[in-house]
Amino acid sequence: MTAVADSPSTAGAAERMVSVVSADRRTGRLVRSVVAITRRDAPGRMERPAAPVPAPISALPAQPAPISAAAIAEAVERAAAQHSLPPELIHSVIKVESNYNPGAVSSKGALGLMQLIPSTARRFGVLDAFDPADNIQGGAKYLRYLLDLYRGDYPLALAAYNAGEGAVAKYGAVPPYPETQNYLKLVARQLREARPAAVERPQPPAAPVAAKPDDTTHLRAVVGEDGALRYVSQ
Secondary structure, three states: OOOOEEEEEEOOOOHHHHEEEEOOEEEEEEEEEEEEEEEEEEOOOOOOOOOOOOOOHOOOOOOOOOOOOOHHHHHHHHHHHOOOOOOOHHHHHHHHHOOOOOOOOOOOOOOOOOOOOOOHHOOOOOHHHHHHHHHHHHHHHHHHHHHHHOOHHHHHHHHHHHHHHHHHHHHHOOOOOOHHHHHHHHHHHHHHHHHHHHHHHOOOOOOOOOOOOOOOEEEEEEOOOOOOEEEEEO
């Protein structure tokens, strides 16, 4: 129902306030706006609508509720256990990739916490790249796949995560891209900072198990004086 109200203005003119419902071009949702129309009594004059009044806040799409740091940490722990990865590695990748922003979108179209491009998200079963738990699961699966592909070589796996498997195959090593080289250093720095915090957390008692050749539980990132990144066991 359209609401109309006339109010006096200048001599021989009246103003009507008209409520208009139209579809928002971006979201497709119906949005109500108010248009002021001036009518003059002089012959030959046409009604000229004024600029529409912005829609009220309540008419705009609701923003998704933010996720807590505790919920992200829980999703990381769950994915790390399922895919045999150090949780500190997942946290480090998230920090460098998106700084814990679930709605992050890169200039290259990478999405969410672990910055999965759409093809990688589909490849690893991610239905909603902006859902933190789904995104973390997909990113962890991809990291596990890359570590298996490169036989536990962390620099190669992380380089492929950043630059793509094709770039690693092309050079047979970490690609000489400044972005990728810097990416490895940033992840290594985050790993170094995350290790002390992991040691301080109380750990539940666990039954002793035989160490595997590719066991990464005690992996430590080291950046040499030449700037090269290496991962060593301790």
